[in-house]
Amino acid sequence: MPEGHTVHRLAALHERMFRGRPVRVESPQGRFTDGARRLDGRVLDEAEAHGKHLLLRFDDDQVLHIHLGIYGTYSFGPLPAPAPTGAIRLRLVGDADYADLRGPNACDLLEPGEVKALRDRLGPDPLRPDADPELAWRRISRRITPIAVLLMDQTVVAGPGNIYRAEVLFRAGLDPRRPGRSLTRAEWDVLWADLAELMAEGVRTGRIDTVRPEHTPEAMGRPPRVDDHGGEVYVYRRAAAPCLICGTAVRTEIIAGRNLFWCPTCQPPR
DNA sequence: CTGAAATGGCAAG
DNA sequence: TTGCCCTTTCAGC
Numbered sequence: 001m002p003e004g005h006t007v008h009r010l011a012a013l014h015e016r017m018f019r020g021r022p023v024r025v026e027s028p029q030g031r032f033t034d035g036a037r038r039l040d041g042r043v044l045d046e047a048e049a050h051g052k053h054l055l056l057r058f059d060d061d062q063v064l065h066i067h068l069g070i071y072g073t074y075s076f077g078p079l080p081a082p083a084p085t086g087a088i089r090l091r092l093v094g095d096a097d098y099a100d101l102r103g104p105n106a107c108d109l110l111e112p113g114e115v116k117a118l119r120d121r122l123g124p125d126p127l128r129p130d131a132d133p134e135l136a137w138r139r140i141s142r143r144i145t146p147i148a149v150l151l152m153d154q155t156v157v158a159g160p161g162n163i164y165r166a167e168v169l170f171r172a173g174l175d176p177r178r179p180g181r182s183l184t185r186a187e188w189d190v191l192w193a194d195l196a197e198l199m200a201e202g203v204r205t206g207r208i209d210t211v212r213p214e215h216t217p218e219a220m221g222r223p224p225r226v227d228d229h230g231g232e233v234y235v236y237r238r239a240a241a242p243c244l245i246c247g248t249a250v251r252t253e254i255i256a257g258r259n260l261f262w263c264p265t266c267q268p269p270r
Numbered sequence: 271c272t273g274a275a276a277t278g279g280c281a282a283g
Numbered sequence: 284t285t286g287c288c289c290t291t292t293c294a295g296c
Binding site for chain 1: 288289291
């Protein structure tokens, strides 16, 4: 499931499985039939991620744009592909592997102008070498919007989602409700560097782990935990549970329509 | 079986 | 801010 690191993994996987050879493209569910017909048999030239957007460029310069949204999932496997089950929007079939896409927010073909507009709209992606954190800082340092909301705004930073935003704020000891413009440059630098590091690890491992070695349950003498989303975290979805460091009950509140989690002791108001 | 929740984002008001 | 979209999974009857 999808924060930016997942999409970067997907891009790499697409290149490994499909690049440089003709790909069969179908839409078993039927909601992408026209697009699938236009792509069927083309050669995949490049797969690229920008934030949570996956861009697949084919040999006639058609660009397939995929956004998983909150529900979208991929499943992969070696050929032969199984008979379709559920709502498979898109199925790619290569030499040796298939990829099934279900429930995406977006699965459409983009014109070159639309691709550029998309890139221009997105903020810097901590996972991309071309990312410029200065751009994000400009969009943060004048706003009264809470930093927790700004970190989820893909025009400010592209890639982080609800888990990374909660976890980097915890690791930095920052109150998530602080206005963007109250952050110091040094505080922003810490957040950016931490995003880049944690998300790069997420790309390597395929999960979101944010707990430092000295705070793991083993190191703290607590019973081991299992997190629903498959990673070890400080505050995400741990509402009312004791903070791993200080024991204070983790707070939660819906801010801008999303569940936010933080420790009021480790992340005090300034 | 029904309903809610889920790592997003968009449009409308 | 609210409502809506997309789909699967899991809790609770």
